[in-house]
Amino acid sequence: MAAPPPSSPSPPPAAAAAAATQQTQPQPQTPFYELVKGNSGLEKVLLRGTRGFSAEVYLYGAQVTSWKNDHAEELLFVSSKAIFKPPKAIRGGIPICFPQFGTHGNLEQHGFARNRLWTIDDNPPPLPVNPAIKSFVDLILRPSDEDLKIWPHSFEFRLRVALGPNGDLSLTSRIRNTNTDGRSFSYTFAYHTYFSVSDISEVRVEGLETMDYLDNLKGKERFTEQGDAIVFESEIDKVYLAAPSKIAIIDHEKKRTFVLTKEGLPDAVVWNPWDKKAKAMQDFGDGEYKHMLCVEPAAVEKPITLKPGEEWKGRLALSAVPSSYCSGQLDPLKEHLNALNI
Numbered sequence: 001m002a003a004p005p006p007s008s009p010s011p012p013p014a015a016a017a018a019a020a021t022q023q024t025q026p027q028p029q030t031p032f033y034e035l036v037k038g039n040s041g042l043e044k045v046l047l048r049g050t051r052g053f054s055a056e057v058y059l060y061g062a063q064v065t066s067w068k069n070d071h072a073e074e075l076l077f078v079s080s081k082a083i084f085k086p087p088k089a090i091r092g093g094i095p096i097c098f099p100q101f102g103t104h105g106n107l108e109q110h111g112f113a114r115n116r117l118w119t120i121d122d123n124p125p126p127l128p129v130n131p132a133i134k135s136f137v138d139l140i141l142r143p144s145d146e147d148l149k150i151w152p153h154s155f156e157f158r159l160r161v162a163l164g165p166n167g168d169l170s171l172t173s174r175i176r177n178t179n180t181d182g183r184s185f186s187y188t189f190a191y192h193t194y195f196s197v198s199d200i201s202e203v204r205v206e207g208l209e210t211m212d213y214l215d216n217l218k219g220k221e222r223f224t225e226q227g228d229a230i231v232f233e234s235e236i237d238k239v240y241l242a243a244p245s246k247i248a249i250i251d252h253e254k255k256r257t258f259v260l261t262k263e264g265l266p267d268a269v270v271w272n273p274w275d276k277k278a279k280a281m282q283d284f285g286d287g288e289y290k291h292m293l294c295v296e297p298a299a300v301e302k303p304i305t306l307k308p309g310e311e312w313k314g315r316l317a318l319s320a321v322p323s324s325y326c327s328g329q330l331d332p333l334k335e336h337l338n339a340l341n342i
């Protein structure tokens with residue numbers, strides 16, 4: 001498909017046809033995206049916003065692998081050693097952990113959604129959206145016969161990835177139990193977000209102080225965090241429980257703050273492998289731990305249970321703002337976020 005100019009993106013043919021018939025109908029919005037070949041020939045969706053904002057989503061894993069601001073700076077971390085070859089999950093961006101987070105169950109680590117091929121859903125059920133959002137894509141995953149052998153539940157997992165007018169990125173997951181045998185199912189979940197940071201030792205996370213957490217490095221034992229913002233000087237792998245809906249990641253060197261807003265996801269995982277684990281990972285550069293931090297909105301401690309016909313929604317919204325807006329104070333930030341309408 002020909003690349004449209006950034007200021008006037010073209011809808012794909014199916015969406016263009018739909019647009020023609022929708023002129024008199026208020027719903028749904030026409031999604032604007034472009035489908036191109038990415039690494040190893042895997043297909044990816046390009047989202048282009050105003051002023052050069054952009055994002056990319058691989059159909060493999062429905063994984064966001066790029067989110068750029070209006071200076072074309074990459075805001076997410078993807079390893080230079082990432083392997084774009086199924087069944088390996090892509091190291092970086094925003095992998096989706098479903099139906100299991102980590103080792104909290106009998107499935108492979110982080111479940112299978114991140115290493116399945118998703119498809120574009122051109123006709124998703126309506127989802128209320130900010131009318132200013134012009135660039136988004138809907139993806140869907142249904143279990144294959146093979147998946148049903150390892151996790152015997154029928155489901156529809158719809159993911160909308162949207163790029164807002166101010167460059168904010170949102171991911172909305174809708175998971176529906178489509179079992180026809182009357183059975184409920186339970187799952188754990190995470191948006192395993194890898195942020196790009198200038199230097200991990202200059203980064204501080206606000207919003208998780210005084211929270212209880214399970215420490216994955218200490219057999220998932222429960223502890224309570226101190227009163228100070230989280231800083232990093234060694235490996236960390238913690239699941240913060242009942243974390244607030246807004247968390248700020250402050251990168252002093254870049255003078256940039258990422259604001260993460262979560263809905264439907266009570267927990268937040270914080271992970272950095274540090275030097276030893278970095279070296280042990282085949283798809284991660286030895287020194288790359290210095291330039292990334294995972295803060296992952298999640299539902300880990302209490303699995304989500306859906307009865308047949310029930311749907312769950314879990315949303316993540318990300319924005320990157322100059323640090324002067326919010327360093328040390330999450331409340332004024334709220335006003336700024338309201339202004340951004342996220």
Ligand SMILES: O=P(O)(O)OC[C@H]1O[C@H](O)[C@H](O)[C@@H](O)[C@@H]1O
Nearest residue numbers: 102109110216237269270271294
């Ligand atoms: O290597 P992966 O399967 O992608 O997992 C990477 C990391 O993900 C999460 O943050 C977990 O809490 C960690 O224990 C795990 O090491």
